[in-house]
Structures are given as C-alpha cells and as structure tokens.
Amino acid sequence: MAIFTTDNTWVLIFGVLGNIVSIVVFMAPVPTFCRICRKKSTEGFESVPYVVSLFSAMLWLYYASLKSESSAFLLLTVNSVGCAIETIYIALYLTYAPKQARMMTLTLLLLNFGGYCSILLLSHFLAKGSARVQLVGWICVALSAAVFAAPLSVIRMVIRTKSVEFLPFSLSFFLMLSAVTWLLYGLFLKDLYVAGPNVLGVIFGVLQMALHAIYRKRDKVVAEEEKNDTSVGKLSSDTQSCNGHAFIIFIEASDKGPVAPPSEV
Template sequence: MAISADTARTVVGIIGNVISLFLFLSPVPTFVRIWKKKSVEQYSAVPYLATLVNCLVWTLYGLPMVHPGSILVVTINGSGTAIECAYIILFLIFCDKKKRLKVVLVVLLELIFIGVLTLLVLSLAHTHKKRSTVVGTICILFNIMMYASPLAVMKLVITTKSVEFMPFFLSFASLANGVAWTTYALIRFDPFITIPNGLGTLFGVAQLILYGTYYKSTQRLLAERKLNAKEVNLSEVVVADQEQHKKAANGHASQNH
C-alpha cells in the first residue's frame, strides 16, 4: 500500500517536532545551574532572545492565513516560543538591573516587530502566496543570523583543536533536525523551509566532521590538563609539607633556646 505525500509529510513533521523540542530543551541544565546559584553569572541572554524572535516569525509563517497546511510548523515554534519565554523569565529573575533593562527592551522590540509584521502582512498582502513570500523571506534571514552561533563554535574547535565546547549529541541532534525539516519541506516543496534547514544540515555535517577530526586531540588535551592538575596539587602538598617542617623546626629551635 502506497503512502500518500501528505501522510509522509505529517510523519516527518512529527519527527521534526520531537527533535526540535529536544534542541529547545537542551539549555535546561544551564538554567538549573542559574537557579541553584541564584545568578546568571557570565551567561548571555542573546541566544534565547534570538531563538524567541525566530520562533515567533516561524509561528506566524505556519498560520493558516499565511501558509495553509503547516500546522506542524506552528506546533513546534509555538512550543519553542513558550520555552524561550520561560528561559527569559528565569534570566530576568536572576540577572542584575542593568542586564534586566536591556533584556526587557529587546523583548518589547521583538513583540512590536512581530505585531507590526503581522498587521502589515495581513492587511497589505491579500494572497497566501504573497504572505508566505514576505514572512518566509524574513524567516530565512533570521535563521541565517542564528547560524552565526555554530560558525563561532566551529571556529573555536579549529583554533583550539578541541571539541570540548561542541557536545557531540547537540551536534548530532542539529544534523537530525536539519535533515527532518529539509525532508518535510521537499515532500511538498517549500523553499522557505528548505533553504534554512538545508544550511542547518550542512552545518551539522561539518560539525560531525570536525568532531571526528579533533576527537583524539581533544582526549589528549584533556588527559594533559588532568595530569597538570595532579602535578599542581602534588606540588602544593609538597610545599605545605615543607612549610610544616619549617614551623616544626622553628618550634624546636625556640624551645632549645
């Protein structure tokens, strides 16, 4: 029995939703740490603010009045919007006043932007094709801006010859996410979903190639660091012992006098 294109697209879209949800939830350990320490420390709100506006634009794109038949785009990006809002609220609770003001201003700007975009698209573009083109183009631009993050990490890997700050499972999930959504977009061709997720797939492949290339050198660097830490600890113990012996010797000397 042949599977229809719509059924295949729905199945792939559900898989894409599950993988994307995993990616949205990947910063949870960071926020558990922030909650425990009652401080955002050196963490930046930029990734969460960038993801929030990205999710808002994609939610708009998937709405029936903009691009019909894209409910799975709405479900995952609607969920992503809620998750990013939770992250930002936690960030606001535990950051200082200066950071709090900046984050609140950026969120307000993002909400104004999405409000104005929605109003203009729905009132000035009167066909689904025009609305999809306008919102889809903005979606691609935001997605490309978000790819600056993997590029920065990849540069760090090449510079340090270490994959320590590029977790394997996150890179693998990014690749799986790109493949799932590119497949979803190709079943019933949608260039606005294909282009950014095609790029995401390429970046995912590049990250895994880097991981394979620098895995051994990373293990070597970590082993050297561990050894150095042991040597430092050992030298501290030796110095402490020497100081104790000196004190003991001085004590004996004073008693003799």
C-alpha cells in the same frame, strides 16, 4: 485527527519527527536554568540566544498560520511549544539577572515585540493572499539563515584551538538531526521556505560532526597530559586573549550548561 490529514505520508512522518527532535533541542538549556534557579544567579549568562529563539519561533508561528495546508499544523505545534519554552527561560532569566542584564533583556524583548508587530502590520497592508505568505516566508528564511550562520564563530574557534571541548557533541548532533528532518519535511511538502534555510543547517551540522571526528581524539590525549601537569592550564589564557564575543559565550556555556539554540524550524 483530521488536523493531521495529508496527501503525503512522508510529510507527516518527518513533521512529527521534526517536532520531537526540535523539542529535545529546545529543552537543551534546562540544566543551565536548573543551575540558575539553584544558585539564584545568572552567573554572566546572556539572554540574547533565548530572545532570538523566541523571535524566530514567533515568526514561524505566524508563517504557519498563513498556510492553508493541513500539514502546516506540525509547524504550528513545534513553534507554539518553542514560544512557551523560550518564554519560561526568559522569565527565569529576568527573575535572577542583575539589574543591568535585566534592563538589557527587557530592551531586547521590546525590540522583539516591536519588530514582530511591524512585520505583522506590513505584511497585512502590503501583501494579500499568497503574496503575504511569500513575504513572511522570505523574512523567516533570512532570519533562519542568520541563525544557522551563528556557529561559524564556534567552528573557527574549534579549528584555531584544535579542540572540540566547547562544542557539545549531543547538541551538535540534535541540531543537525533537526535540520535534516525539517529539510525533508519542507522538500516533501514542496515548501522551499522551510527547506531552504535547513540546507545551511545540514551543512554546518555535517561540518561540526567532521570537526568532532578530527579533534575529539586529540582532546583525549590532551586530557591525559593535563592529569600529569601541575602547571596553570593553557585554556584560561587562551580565553582571555580571544576578542570574539561568541567565543566567550560558548566558554561560559560549556562550563555551566548549554546555551539556548535558536529555533531552526
């Protein structure tokens, strides 16, 4: 148990909680892949979220391996699990994806591997000791900030349609909870590279919770009206008129299961 030794009990508590919550988030796409395996088809799902999640987990794994603190073990565990889960998702996707989607996924994986190796080599030859930790830390912060900014397109869609139908409450809740736990972990550990990007995660999580509170009741009213309406649903026409790529992804994910959330650690 020496690997869990830490001078700050709160670091251990929030690190363990962060591991538990993050693994729940990593497991969110399981229903999606059960459906894919059952139907032996990816049905238009895209592999980008899973590849990005894998790349993010790999970078944080490298960052954690550079840390000297024993409490960094908690970063190692969660991102090791994340790498394993995302690898399984991608393997299943490649098994059932059509040729064009499979080739695109393999290309993304090649870019993923090339980018990761480049970061490893550059950080190894351009920086030493604490400078290397800082360099890799800032790269992880930049990637995490981009990942946390991704829900902006969904938030914009929710405000536009005044509906949270395509913003799953459970996923939003666990993503926010994960951001809160890792934010506190980073603060107690005094690791700004971990805490910094999770500030964005908490902000976007609170915003999504607020949208649920505002528009959830309206969705119930609309659902009741649609029961008595035999006309063609308005949703399909709204979907066709939207040019936002992320919007289409979330439309598909709502109907068939959640997309993979990128690693937020």
